[in-house]
Amino acid sequence: MAKKPLRIGLIGYGFMGRAHSNAYAKVGHFFDSQHEIVLQAVCARDEVKVREFADRWGYKSIETDWRKLVARPDIDLIDIAVPNNLHAEIALAAAKAGKMILCEKPLAMNPLEAEKMVEAIEAAGVPNMVWYNYRRCPAVTLAKQLIDEGRLGRIFHYRAKFLQDWTINPELPQGGTALWRLDVAAAGSGVTGDLLAHCIDTALWLNGPIHSVTAMTETFIKERKHNESGKVQKVGIDDACAFLARFENGSLATFESTRYARGHKALYTFEINGENASIAWDLHDLHRLQYFDHRDQGVVRAWRNIHVSDGDQPYLKNWWVPGLQIGYEHSFVHQVADFLKGLDTGVPARPNFRDGLATDYVVDAVLKSAQSQHWVDVQQTV
Numbered sequence: 001m002a003k004k005p006l007r008i009g010l011i012g013y014g015f016m017g018r019a020h021s022n023a024y025a026k027v028g029h030f031f032d033s034q035h036e037i038v039l040q041a042v043c044a045r046d047e048v049k050v051r052e053f054a055d056r057w058g059y060k061s062i063e064t065d066w067r068k069l070v071a072r073p074d075i076d077l078i079d080i081a082v083p084n085n086l087h088a089e090i091a092l093a094a095a096k097a098g099k100m101i102l103c104e105k106p107l108a109m110n111p112l113e114a115e116k117m118v119e120a121i122e123a124a125g126v127p128n129m130v131w132y133n134y135r136r137c138p139a140v141t142l143a144k145q146l147i148d149e150g151r152l153g154r155i156f157h158y159r160a161k162f163l164q165d166w167t168i169n170p171e172l173p174q175g176g177t178a179l180w181r182l183d184v185a186a187a188g189s190g191v192t193g194d195l196l197a198h199c200i201d202t203a204l205w206l207n208g209p210i211h212s213v214t215a216m217t218e219t220f221i222k223e224r225k226h227n228e229s230g231k232v233q234k235v236g237i238d239d240a241c242a243f244l245a246r247f248e249n250g251s252l253a254t255f256e257s258t259r260y261a262r263g264h265k266a267l268y269t270f271e272i273n274g275e276n277a278s279i280a281w282d283l284h285d286l287h288r289l290q291y292f293d294h295r296d297q298g299v300v301r302a303w304r305n306i307h308v309s310d311g312d313q314p315y316l317k318n319w320w321v322p323g324l325q326i327g328y329e330h331s332f333v334h335q336v337a338d339f340l341k342g343l344d345t346g347v348p349a350r351p352n353f354r355d356g357l358a359t360d361y362v363v364d365a366v367l368k369s370a371q372s373q374h375w376v377d378v379q380q381t382v
C-alpha cells in the first residue's frame with residue numbers, strides 16, 4: 001500500500017532543529033508506518049545558513065519568515081524548534097491554518113499562553129505533541145512499564161535532579177543562539193522551565209499529578225551583557241531551583257536543578273521508592289535502569305543494574321541485536337515513531353499540548369512559591 005506523505009515544515013535549525021531532522025531522517029528506516037516523512041521546508045531568519053542546513057539535511061525548500069511557512073498549502077505539520085517566546089505565536093497561527101504541530105518544551109512562557117495554545121489546537125482538532133523526549137529513552141519507558149504493572153506497590157518517594165555547570169562564568173553574555181536561555185524575555189524562566197520541566201513531565205507521567213509545591217530559587221549572577229543590545233542588563237532568570245512537592249497519590253518529592261553544579265553537564269536523575277521496590281535512572285548512563293525488589297530471596301537481594309538493550313524491552317526490537325545499546329538521539333526517533341503510530345491508529349501519542357500545559361502549571365506554581373515563600377497548590381488540567 002502506498003504510504004501517505006507527511007510534509008514537515010521545521011522552524012529553527014539549532015540544537016533541536018538538528019535533533020528533530022535526524023529523527024525524521026532515521027525513523028522510516030527503523031519503524032513501520034502508513035505515513036512517510038517528507039522534509040518539505042525548513043525556516044530560519046538567515047537565508048545563507050538556512051540554505052546550508054536544508055542542503056545538509058535534505059529539506060526541499062527554505063523560508064526565512066515562519067508566517068510564510070505556516071501559510072504554505074504544501075505543509076502538513078509545523079515543527080516548532082525555536083526559543084520559548086516564539087512557541088505560542090507560531091502554534092496559534094499553525095492551528096488556525098489547520099496544521100499538525102510538534103512543539104518543543106516548555107510548551108509556553110506561562111500557563112496563560114499555554115491555555116490559549118491548548119484551546120486553539122483542540123478547536124482545530126489537529127494532532128499535536130510536545131517534545132518531552134526523555135519519556136522515550138527505553139530505560140525510562142521500562143520504568144513506566146514496571147510502575148504500571150504495580151511492581152513498586154504504594155509509592156512513598158520521588159526524587160529528581162537536573163544538574164549542569166555551563167553558566168558559572170560571569171562573563172557569559174545573555175541572548176542569541178543557545179544563550180537565549182539566560183534572557184528571561186526569550187526563555188520565560190531559567191532552570192525551572194528549561195530543565196525542571198523535563199523532570200516534572202517525567203514525574204507526572206510516572207507518578208501522577210502533583211498537588212502542591214514549596215520552592216526556593218536563586219540568581220547567582222545578577223547582571224550580564226546582552227548580545228543584542230550590547231548593554232549590561234539585569235538577569236531575570238532563576239539560575240537554581242529546589243522544590244518540595246506532594247503528589248496526589250500521597251508520595252513526597254524533592255526536585256533540584258542548577259546550572260552551577262561544577263562538574264555536571266546534563267545530570268538528569270530520578271529515583272522512586274515504593275513499598276516493594278525502587279527504581280533509579282541517570283541520563284549519563286541512559287541505557288541502564290537500576291531496580292531493587294525487596295521480594296527477591298534475601299541471599300541474592302540487591303540493586304539490579306539492568307542493561308536495557310534486549311528485544312523485549314521498549315523500542316529495542318527495532319534496533320540492533322541484544323546487548324548493543326542506543327543513545328540520546330534515539331529518544332527523538334521514538335517520539336516521531338510514536339507520533340506516526342498515533343496517526344496510523346487514531347490513538348494519539350502523548351505528551352500532547354494538554355499534558356504540556358499540566359507541566360507549565362507545575363512550573364508556574366514553583367515560581368510563585370519561590371516568590372511568596374509559601375506552599376502553592378498546583379492548578380490541574382481537566
Ligand code: NAI
Nearest residue numbers: 012013014015016044045081082083084104105131177178
Ligand atoms: P538554539 O538556540 O540552538 O536554536 C534556536 C533556533 O531558532 C535557531 O536556529 C534560530 O535561528 C531560530 N530562530 C530564532 N528566532 C527565530 C525566528 N523568529 N524565526 C525563525 N527561526 C528563529 O535553541 P535550541 O536548543 O534548539 O532550543 C529550541 C527549543 O527547543 C527551545 O524551546 C528549547 O527549550 C527546546 N529544547 C528542548 C530540548 C529537549 O531536550 N527536548 C533540548 C534543547 C532545547
Ligand code: SOE
Nearest residue numbers: 015105164181194195198266
Ligand atoms: C539546556 O542546556 C538543555 O539543552 C535544555 O534546553 C534541554 O531541554 C535539555 O534536554 C538539555 O539541556
